[in-house]
Amino acid sequence: MKTNIVKLIIVTSAFVLSHISWAQFDETPGASRGGQGPDSEVEGLYEVFDQREQQRTEGRLRQQRQRLSQPLPSLGELSTLAPFEDIAVIQRRFLPKTQRFELTASGATGLNNPFFNSVGVAARASYYFRERYGVELIYMLFANTQRAVTRDLAEERSIDTKTLVTARNFMGAAFRWNPIYGKVTWFNQRIIPFDFNFAVGGGVTETESGSTEPTIHLSTGQVFAISKSLAFRWDLNWNFYQAQSQLQSGLESKSNQDDLLLAFGLSFFFPEAAYR
Numbered sequence: 001m002k003t004n005i006v007k008l009i010i011v012t013s014a015f016v017l018s019h020i021s022w023a024q025f026d027e028t029p030g031a032s033r034g035g036q037g038p039d040s041e042v043e044g045l046y047e048v049f050d051q052r053e054q055q056r057t058e059g060r061l062r063q064q065r066q067r068l069s070q071p072l073p074s075l076g077e078l079s080t081l082a083p084f085e086d087i088a089v090i091q092r093r094f095l096p097k098t099q100r101f102e103l104t105a106s107g108a109t110g111l112n113n114p115f116f117n118s119v120g121v122a123a124r125a126s127y128y129f130r131e132r133y134g135v136e137l138i139y140m141l142f143a144n145t146q147r148a149v150t151r152d153l154a155e156e157r158s159i160d161t162k163t164l165v166t167a168r169n170f171m172g173a174a175f176r177w178n179p180i181y182g183k184v185t186w187f188n189q190r191i192i193p194f195d196f197n198f199a200v201g202g203g204v205t206e207t208e209s210g211s212t213e214p215t216i217h218l219s220t221g222q223v224f225a226i227s228k229s230l231a232f233r234w235d236l237n238w239n240f241y242q243a244q245s246q247l248q249s250g251l252e253s254k255s256n257q258d259d260l261l262l263a264f265g266l267s268f269f270f271p272e273a274a275y276r
Contacts, residue, residue, distance in 0.1 A: 096273040099128065102125070103267065104126070106122040107119070107264055108120050110260065116166050117147060118167070124136055124139075126176060131178070135176065136174045137173050139170070140169060140170040140171075141168075142169065167239070172203020178197045180196035184224075196221075205239060211244040215241040217238075221233060221234050228272075229268060229273070232265075240256070242255065
């Protein structure tokens with residue numbers, strides 16, 4: 001009898017303990033049969049979302065590459081490009097020159113003759129076969145008057161000033177190069193485009209004594225655009241030549257002569273620019 005009672009107690013205790021353990025296992029967060037608890041389902045949803053987001057990103061990148069590889073039919077489609085930082089804008093020159101003529105009229109003055117005041121006019125005719133490159137014909141005519149120091153040498157010291165060389169005119173041709181262009185503001189009221197140019201060439205200078213001398217011509221200057229056909233222009237010219245003069249003894253000699261000339265004027269461009 002006692003043996004049966006002990007067996008019953010042992011079986012009952014084992015049954016109760018087994019049910020308590022199973023209940024604790026079921027109440028553990030995220031645990032269920034087959035490992036398919038709530039946490040596992042949430043993690044699976046995150047993985048699916050990440051995969052779809054990656055697929056959408058890769059699809060957008062493929063579309064952008066296709067757009068960049070194809071020419072745009074209109075400027076309005078620039079907004080479809082991304083990222084926009086890939087686009088670089090280089091502005092063209094405001095005043096076009098390619099296959100156009102330029103006619104310039106200027107007033108000029110000498111800067112480096114200590115004995116004579118030289119003022120005159122200058123005319124130029126240019127043709128540009130490229131935006132940066134062109135050729136130019138030049139003609140300058142001068143009127144020379146004695147300075148006070150020159151009159152004093154002749155009147156007070158009896159020094160013959162006829163030996164001093166002055167230029168009567170210059171005719172020549174030059175090659176022009178326009179490597180620099182930009183913009184300036186006019187009292188914060190207007191933006192003015194400009195070109196900076198250099199020229200090298202040659203010609204002949206006729207002096208007041210009547211001799212004609214081969215001349216090396218160098219110049220630099222700026223062209224400020226008023227419109228696509230009209231511009232303000234200044235030029236700094238340097239003419240170098242060997243001039244023949246007559247000494248007081250009657251002998252003739254040649255000496256190096258250079259004329260530094262500053263000119264201001266207006267330029268007119270034609271034909272009408274149709275490609276800007």
